[in-house]
Amino acid sequence: MILLAAKRAKRWIETVNPANGKVLRRFRASTRTDVEKSVEKARKAFEKWRELAPAKRADFLQRAAKILRSRKDQLGRIMTLEMGKTIKESVPEVAKCAWALEYFAENGPRFLTPEAAKTDASDSYVAFEPLGVIGSIMPWNFPLWQCVRFAAPSLMVGNTAVFKPSSATPQSGLQLQEVFDSTGAPPGTFNVVLGSSEVASYLIEANTAAISFTGSVSAGQDVAEQASSRLKKVVLELGGSDPFIVLDDADVEAASTGAVAGRFINNGQSCICAKRFFVAKKIADDFLDRFISKTKSLKVGDPLSPETDVGPMVREESLHKLDRQVKDSVKMGAKVETGGERLKRRGFFYSPTILTAVDPEMPVMKEETFGPAAPVMIVKDDDEAVRYANNSEFGLGSSVWSRDIRRAEKAVRQLQAGMVTVNNIVLSDPRMPFGGVKKSGIGRELSRYGMLEFTNIKSTRLYEKSPLAFVHVE
Structure with a gap:
């Protein structure tokens, strides 16, 4: 079992350049206390972030996109060194992340518009509200994109995030935190914790409202088991053939x-x-x-x-x-x-x-x-x-x-x-929902459908006069 194994957490993680097998850097792994502090920081930021108008949150996403575009060569090189992606694919990955942020900034306010409903009430509608702190556990193969495709819609909704990148690509994750911090968003809106499976368990066990996970089927089963024992919603993007x-x-x-x-x-x-x-x-x-x-x-x-x-x-x-x-x-x-x-x-x-x-x-x-x-x-x-x-x-x-x-x-x-x-290959696209059936996962990412995964879909009915006033109750 990947996440449920009772073993001593690693204190350090090393990144290795797969092109030559040499160690790049060492990073201190987050402790349980570190994770809990990050989640608490995100929870406090949530109280401010959720109160911002969607258009204001969109401004911060646009700022993040602009920063990503200005640093695409540097960030692309980091990805290539950490996990071996060719530079002609890693730099466009950064640009794609910027596009996703821009897409949700431009369309998010419309996606969040309450939907009117016809009932016996004077006014009825369905509202879409944030859940809180979302924990994100992502793999190494698209170090920036995997996170941004979760973070962009989730942040746009008004949630805050704690992200655990793969232990193979910690520097890419830390660079993302630096990008979001540079936007001027409330401190703690986006946070990063580092480590392997033990740290992922800490994140699920902490005061997070829901979990987004991408990885193998076996690891996804572990995540679902841990999250379900705490009645936390999960979105799982797992294997494919x-x-x-x-x-x-x-x-x-x-x-x-x-x-x-x-x-x-x-x-x-x-x-x-x-x-x-x-x-x-x-x-x-x-x-x-x-x-x-x-x-x-x-x-x-x-x-x-x-x-x-x-x-x-x-x-x-x-x-x-x-x-x-x-x-x-x-x-x-x-x-x-x-x-x-x-x-x-x-x-x-x-x-x-x-x-x-x-x-x-x-x-x-x-x-x-x-x-x-x-x-x-x-x-x-x-x-x-x-x-x-x-x-x-x-x-x-x-x-x-x-x-x-x-x-x-x-x-x-x-x-x-x-x-x-x-007549084309399958690619993820911010405009279309991303996800699978059978053992390929649960839920969707991207598009409006992915954006609403981490919302409280609230039914609201307003009566000018209570209908109960006209009901005889013995």
């Missing part, structure tokens, strides 16, 4: 380009990466030729170089897990078309890999693969593709490729997923 379906009328050139982008983004370490590929037999050879050729042309190397396409995996144990999944699948009959091994160089690099001759029982198809490996399965028709796609405990995202939008839409309606995209 997203299908990438190529129908026989697809634009093969576009689909193969999308396959490379969808699988190898963030070095293959994204919950919404394309992870299982289902390709119609009619166009399979053409698709594979292009997919393999484009994958072989990817430049693997120093993530700080703007020319690098694929960097290292975040940790050595992550690399070993992926290698085990690939090798066990090969033993079961999968064929390596390219890659399939650790690169012989410093750091945690795995060669971009494509496997064919796979079946649903192989680890690369049955388990979530969190790294640059793409299993491709050939299917006879649309129905078989959808059937295999749904044969998973996960249901986060899916993509379908076809020149016939209506044909693709038929598959979309049958797919068991929280998000589906046609």
Whole structure:
């Protein structure tokens, strides 16, 4: 159990550059007392923050966005050093965070407008009010974006936040606190605590009103168990094994380009990466030729170089897990078309890999693969593709490729997923709700739907004269 283990908390955490395996920095882990103080600070800030008009809170979000844009190169470099994301992806991640803050600043006041309702009362409406201090426990793979996609809507509502970044990316988390502090918002509006699973437990056990968590299924189950024992609401964004379906009328050139982008983004370490590929037999050879050729042309190397396409995996144990999944699948009959091994160089690099001759029982198809490996399965028709796609405990995202939008839409309606995209890869977008079904999570992030997750949806009825005055009560 990740969060419930009764073990002595680590006093220090180290960050390691995955490109060379060298220690970057050491940070003191937060104690239980530290966490409780941060939550109390956030609770006091909540009393001021919630009373601000939504338009005023929006001003602070706009300030944070402006600061992020001005520091995008510095923050991008920090992310790349801490977890290996290529610099040409990390800098745009900062810009995306700024966009999300701007989106909720511009639309938040409208999203929070009370909704009128018709009842027997003189006036009836539904109001959306903040809950209090929200605890946020986030992973390392999108160090800034994972937090901001929770924080932007939650702060806009009037909640305050205590954020625990991954122990692999503490500096990124601290940089976010510095950004929010620089806006002039009430002290304690946004807070950061550092540490591993023990600190996450402290945050759940503290006086937080609700918890937002992104991570593995097993860790999410632990979070849900701890939070439910205290009757705290949770939003969970967990694993994914997203299908990438190529129908026989697809634009093969576009689909193969999308396959490379969808699988190898963030070095293959994204919950919404394309992870299982289902390709119609009619166009399979053409698709594979292009997919393999484009994958072989990817430049693997120093993530700080703007020319690098694929960097290292975040940790050595992550690399070993992926290698085990690939090798066990090969033993079961999968064929390596390219890659399939650790690169012989410093750091945690795995060669971009494509496997064919796979079946649903192989680890690369049955388990979530969190790294640059793409299993491709050939299917006879649309129905078989959808059937295999749904044969998973996960249901986060899916993509379908076809020149016939209506044909693709038929598959979309049958797919068991929280998000589906046609003729593009699945990406998070502040304007659209983000989340999944089955073991991929509970609740939604982003958009108005995500914003209202951490609100008290208050029903209000106003009577000019009490109807009870006209009721005879014996």
